[in-house]
Ligand code: PEP
């Protein structure tokens with residue numbers, strides 16, 4: 001039994017079997033295959049070898065013309081290696097005899113070769129080590145490129161184990177088959193984690209080396225509440241978890257009763273709960289939990305799930321109308337494209353950036369790609385007559401940016417007018433407050449925006465200088481940092497002063513430890529993953545605004561996130577012990 005500790009990002013406990021997904025450039029886990037699949041696996045290897053050889057022949061021709069004969073010979077050496085039977089034949093043999101994946105057999109053989117080269121006394125051999133890695137990388141790229149489609153071919157319920165998952169891979173998971181996933185990389189607010197929660201798939205990320213420990217088809221428990229993954233659990237542990245699962249199920253059922261009640265504090269203050277969605281069909285789950293509208297529609301998912309085909313204006317329009325139809329008059333806050341960083345894989349980008357979270361992402365990307373931006377704005381405006389639409393611009397850092405975005409919106413309005421296409425001229429236009437600069441200038445922005453939505457996921461990352469997707473610094477990523485509290489307070493205050501609505505749509509809004517604090521800081525609108533609504537509602541219905549305000553003032557005087565969080569947890573547990581049912585193990 002192997003117990004690994006990671007970051008809990010999507011609740012629920014699943015007991016099942018592992019399914020390994022490899023990623024180019026990373027450790028290859030030992031994946032076994034069925035004996036009858038060995039021939040097909042050898043063919044897969046041969047095809048990858050042939051594709052690599054073809055690529056090398058082309059590169060060799062180009063190099064001969066541009067760099068000369070001698071340099072081109074480097075590729076000749078690589079080509080020779082790929083057709084060397086003393087290297088390749090043992091790989092085929094291992095696949096047939098040990099029933100292991102082509103990737104694993106290949107990395108084993110290349111590792112052995114590197115060990116032999118390193119042991120040689122002459123420099124000539126030792127310098128060949130880089131060539132061997134290069135070759136391994138090349139063949140794996142061909143094997144794994146094809147392998148990625150494995151995720152789509154899952155036919156039986158499995159637990160996916162991977163080094164990392166992209167947000168689009170996660171969003172495309174079939175949740176009737178993928179029961180849970182566990183990854184080496186990731187953080188609590190990386191988009192992969194956010195979608196796992198949206199899909200209701202239990203997940204643990206940031207395990208650092210689960211791919212090293214796991215092997216294909218192994219029994220595994222994923223505990224998404226506590227961030228624990230247990231490989232080869234013993235019968236006693238399985239029995240404990242089975243019991244917990246039953247209790248958890250009863251807890252989820254009891255929460256369903258809370259879902260239909262009003263989100264009102266004990267002194268009668270209404271807190272409005274909206275939902276964060278990535279796809280229109282999520283509106284149904286939101287309404288089932290009595291959400292009052294969509295506070296954040298992450299429209300970039302139209303781009304992330306369509307393969308290489310970019311959505312057309314009509315694709316946008318259809319998606320927005322679909323969401324509006326489902327909402328039956330409730331508001332839909334459409335956030336314009338927030339592509340970039342972890343939501344536009346660098347492989348997709350024409351020119352990968354060195355520092356994508358600080359690069360050309362989000363509104364910056366839109367302002368540099370006007371046809372793409374205008375296409376979306378046209379679709380939103382066309383849909384604006386079909387329901388209660390609001391437009392929100394992401395990652396605003398400066399007034400110029402916000403003004404420029406609004407100016408482009410006006411241009412699009414004029415175009416539509418010229419074409420006699422109807423739209424709502426008074427559509428509210430707001431902005432995300434998710435950068436320290438926007439929060440610090442909230443008083444200025446509040447005079448130009450129709451509403452604010454505080455995006456704590458990015459606000460935390462940019463204020464505390466912690467990459468939200470990096471497991472190595474996940475312990476530094478916290479909404480309880482006094483600086484974050486001050487920025488939220490300043491933004492709420494600016495909203496009140498200039499009389500514009502302020503909502504909070506980062507993941508913090510769904511974390512029950514923070515509910516009292518957020519109410520105490522003056523927030524009356526929260527937007528969260530639909531499935532998280534009942535728990536937050538339960539806290540809201542158990543607390544008094546005066547108590548929350550006192551709590552916010554008290555923790556506001558602390559100088560460390562540890563102190564703040566400890567105090568918040570204690571206060572919430574005392575007042576609403578039932579929402580922590582899942583922790584009582
Ligand atoms: C945020 O940054 O808090 C937010 C809600 O946006 P996203 O998670 O899509 O970056």
Ligand code: MG
Pocket residue numbers: 434455457458
């Ligand atoms: Mg954000």
